[in-house]
Amino acid sequence: MDPTTAMYVAQGVHGLAYGMLLFLVASGLTMVFGMMGILNIAHASFFMLSAYFSYQVLAVFGSFWLALLVAPVVAAAFGVLCERLLLRRVHAFGHMGELILTVGISLVILEGVKVFWGTESLPIHVPTILEGRLALGGLDYPVYRLFVIGLALVVLGLLAALLYTTRLGTVVRAAVSDAGMVNALGVNVPLVFMLVFGTGTWLAGVAGVVIAPILTVYPGLADQMGMDAFVVVVTGGLGSLWGAFLVSIILGELNSYGVQFVSQLAPVLMFVFMAIVLAFRPMGLFGERE
Amino acid sequence: MTSTARRWIGGSVALAALLAYPYLFGIYFTNVFVTFGIFALYAVSFNLLLGFTGLLSFGHAMFFGAGGYGTALALTHFKSLPLLPALVIGVAAAVALALLLSPLMVRLSGTAFSMLHLAFAQLMYVLALKLRAITGGEDGIGGFPVPPFRIPGLVSVNMKDPSSFYYFAAAVLGLSVFVLWFVTKTPFGSVMVGVRDNPKRVAYLGFRVPHTKAVVYLLSAGFAGVAGSVYALFQNLISADALHVANSFTPVTMTMIGGVGSFFGPILGAAIFGLISELTSRYTERVDLVVGLILILVIMYAPLGFMGFVDAVRARARTRFAPRGATEPAR
Amino acid sequence: MILETRDLSHDFDGLQVLARVNLSVRRGERHAVIGPNGAGKTTLFNVITGTYAPRSGRVFFKEEDVTGAPPHALVRLGMGRSFQITSTFPRLTAFQNVRMGILGRRGVRFSLLHMVDAMRDVTEEAEEVLRRINLTAERDLPARLLSYGKHRALEISLAMSTEPELVLLDEPTAGMSRDETRNAVDLIRRLTEGRTVIIVEHDMDVVFSLADRITVLHHGEILATGSPSEIKANQAVRDAYLGEVAD
Helix, strand or coil: CCHHHHHHHHHHHHHHHHHHHHHHHHHHHHHHHHHHCCCCCCHHHHHHHHHHHHHHHHHHHCCHHHHHHHHHHHHHHHHHHHHHHHHHHHHHHCHHHHHHHHHHHHHHHHHHHHHHHCCCCECCCCCHHHCCEEEECCEEEEHHHHHHHHHHHHHHHHHHHHHHHCHHHHHHHHHHHCHHHHHHCCCCHHHHHHHHHHHHHHHHHHHHHHHHHHHCECCCHHHHHHHHHHHHHHHHCCCCHHHHHHHHHHHHHHHHHHHHHCHHHHHHHHHHHHHHHHHHCCCCCCCCCC | CCHHHHHHHHHHHHHHHHHHHHHHHHHHHHHHHHHHHHHHHHHHHHHHHHCCCCCCCCCCHHHHHHHHHHHHHHHHHCCCCCHHHHHHHHHHHHHHHHHHHHHHHCCCCHHHHHHHHHHHHHHHHHHHHHCHHHHCCCCCEECCCCCCEEECCCEEECCCCHHHHHHHHHHHHHHHHHHHHHHHHCHHHHHHHHHHHCHHHHHCCCCCHHHHHHHHHHHHHHHHHHHHHHHHHHHCEECHHHHCHHHHHHHHHHHHHHCCCCCCHHHHHHHHHHHHHHHHHCCCCCHHHHHHHHHHHHHHHCCCHHHHHHHHHHHHHHHHHCCCCCCCCCC | CCEEEEEEEEEECCEEEEEEECCEECCCCEEEEECCCCCCHHHHHHHHCCCCCCCEEEEEECCEECCCCCHHHHHHHCEEEECCCCCCCCCCEHHHHHHHHHHHHCCCCCCCCCCHHHCHHHHHHHHHHHHHCCCCCCCCCEHHHCCHHHHHHHHHHHHHCCCCCEEEEECCCCCCCHHHHHHHHHHHHHHCCCCEEEEECCCHHHHHHHCCEEEEEECCEEEEEECHHHHHHCHHHHHHCHHHCCC
16 A cells, blocks of 8 residues: 555544544433533543543553453542532532532642642553554554454443443433433333433543553543534534544644644634534534424 | 712712823733723623623624734735724724624524634634735734824824723723613614523514624624724734634633633623733743633532622622612613 | 404314314403314414414404514413413412412513512512412412412412403313312302403312303314303213213
């Protein structure tokens, strides 16, 4: 394969990897919105928190795999605590109160990590097994990127299986679509809330651990991902997993190729895309009119 | 002593204190006061949307920034531009931006409104960073001439002197706050509140809700632009930081702390916020952490902020000590 | 005819709610629309008052085609509406609520030059309205703290505040006790003097005491239209609806 095509394909793989991670983060965000009607502004900070936790686990135990196992769970636990102790209390005050509360939470997390880990960027090394490149179909791919895509697909496959084949999954999907109705059917909605919130945060946490070796762990980690995830959710349709999936991939590739060709204004591409979609479908690609 | 007489005396004392301030407290605190004034107006303009019309904007910084960049660019490129026109250009920039966005924004409410503002403000921030040639990128635009305040033939006041700038800023910001206060007291102000509480009924009383929202939107943006403009003149610098999402969250925090349900709440919130920042920054760099914690506490335990607390105390005092025939009008 | 609908039809995602409704309301009459739940009464109101445009068919108000016109335009043309679920300004006082209605009637929309509290004529008019609906004592009480009956009275007053030629009342006595209902009917009679009223109601006593003519709606179609005695005697109506209600 000639170098130009090789470069395009490489960009494509990078874009796909980022898109997958973006979907991991955005899926939780969109499901929480579908269920609770709020866009959790602190969602991306849990993503970052998990990255910091993984650094800590690595520093103490030296195992990336342990970090991958433990960090997202701890981050999810934090998330659930926030939901139970903080968000739930503010529910009566309406969506605005919840939104502003998540702003407060995100501020605390964003600054809190600086207190414990400082402001320097903390490198994380790719585990030895995943270093290097793999030759496939005449091209060299970084193994780690392939791992990222693979892991994301596995996790998402499990999530999809859970949602579409189990009874619990059906309940969750119904609750995301219409929490009030599900409540009237006698389902323990607060419990389902907790489950969805926790799982969504866990997914973001997995993305956080996985992206750490690529981007390093630093206090600004949440900024880019947070904005991207939010754009994904709004453009794909609030509460729609398929919409989030499609737009995540599109944005991942837009970012990747954008940096290549439009470089300076690449971040703007994303907003242009969002504006175009919203101009024709203000509720997002797969969203339902409120 | 009648309450009117009391108000006049109170007002006079406050005015005297305001006039004497720079001489009583020195340069450092004079500048602190100017910063407070800027953010107080910024927060009040924000609350015009939230507390009075029910619209929560997470992107108000873009109007603040438009005002700042408008004034800075005007003074950089038009060498002998006088002070007031420079201010007006900044405000015009903010209003122009609002005009551009209003057809879309006035048809939205709730979460959609909030988040789309976040998105647009972020877009502005990215543009400000990337279009280095125009905006100076991360470094921003600085060192532009700050013209004296001049009434031809009468007086020319050098704005580089902190006390002079203080008086100028106090006048501009004070007048702005007064104008906004007056707006809330007009029939239009009543309709605004109606839109907040029940837009459907407002439409069924013959009012055009999107048009009403548009006027509020333009007012809110324009006065945020005033704040941003004064900020640029004060710092002799404007950078992308003014457009950063943190600057959009600032008026939210100030308003919630001070009290979203009252006109003066945001002003109080700006003062408290300024105080907390001052005190916290002596011990740690993590001022935002404290701010975040306070925001969480306020939302959970005192959602109506400081003014809400004051109102509750007043209400309790009124029921206990009310003289017969007292007629305190409801706020 | 102050109001006419022609073959008005509407559906929600395929569920037919109104089917070729031809309603005619004469100027000055009190016209009741009755029918079982789900018959399409509120949808009919929504389509007439511009909440949404009908799937097909036309609405004529004062001989003008107003199909699909937005609420504020219809209000300015002379329509008024009260809602099944009370729609006032809950955090504002009764006085402020009434004043909002008066500002609406006077077309004071973008007035930015006067302080509203200083507008004495507006204040006096509001006090007068409060007197008429017996809410003077509750003048400074937030609307959400009013008793149900008084809150509904405020609702009706708001519907009437723009002095509409045609007012549509959606179940004004819903959830009221015997006494409250009697007061409400009395209030409606007083306030709608000389105006045209279309009223949706389930309380048959109210219907038969207020209405000049009645239209019966069933499954989105008009079953019958006529005077109260004609409707009472109509067999199809008895089978479908009245038979369930004590005569």
